[in-house]
């Protein structure tokens with residue numbers, strides 16, 4: 541087992557500004573085919589543990605590991621002995637003696653991932669927890685860099701729930717100077733106070749701007765990007781039986797394009813056409829949602845390379 545320390549990615553807060561820029565730029569290099577032929581995971585093993593469903597992220601980290609020369613061990617929701625009462629701490633101690641990287645989606649308490657990461661032999665990567673989706677934000681910024689050639693100074697409108705994807709976007713985008721990140725989230729479904737506080741502190745440092753409102757009034761125009769996510773995050777239902785009425789004003793329809801005629805459309809997928817977004821928008825000429833989905837692979841490769849640095853790097 542390689543004794544050199546590993547880097548965990550559980551929250552965007554685990555990244556320095558330089559780490560974040562490196563991962564986004566490296567993801568764009570993989571996407572552009574200019575990353576070089578290196579196989580930094582040769583002889584290494586990644587555990588791929590998904591307690592929740594996934595099409596993109598699980599495939600991206602599995603295929604990414606294999607493309608970088610590594611091997612994978614996969615676990616589904618019923619496979620680990622945590623189901624029968626083994627502690628998260630013991631699970632991390634054991635897996636770290638056998639794996640180099642653990643990529644995990646729990647959609648639950650991030651403390652579980654922190655417990656797994658309480659060792660220095662196996663990198664732990666958050667493939668989505670209840671509070672954050674950091675690898676999605678890296679994918680999204682990689683996509684912005686590929687499409688616009690920059691992230692600095694972009695104007696991005698986010699419509700929909702202030703969920704884990706929105707939280708990670710807020711924590712990532714506010715690291716970039718002059719970015720304008722405008723969120724319109726349904727009342728009762730906004731970003732959490734800790735995320736707002738952290739993102740606003742970063743924005744004050746970098747000159748980015750973050751605004752959140754819970755209606756569609758006085759919406760600025762001329763955005764570069766309009767972004768939404770599925771209303772039922774990871775397929776979960778909401779306790780309020782009237783939630784669809786609360787979300788309805790935040791639907792991305794064709795009318796929105798009149799106010800931002802140059803904007804591209806982004807979506808982390810999976811999508812529900814006719815719910816959060818009109819089919820004509822998602823499948824239209826200004827949608828880059830499927831390039832964005834492909835960038836999950838390129839961004840995962842950047843993360844895998846970074847979290848277990850090769851000798852000499």
Ligand code: CP
Pocket residue numbers: 593594595596597598668676808809810
């Ligand atoms: N966007 C995203 O995380 O997709 P999956 O749930 O399919 O991994």
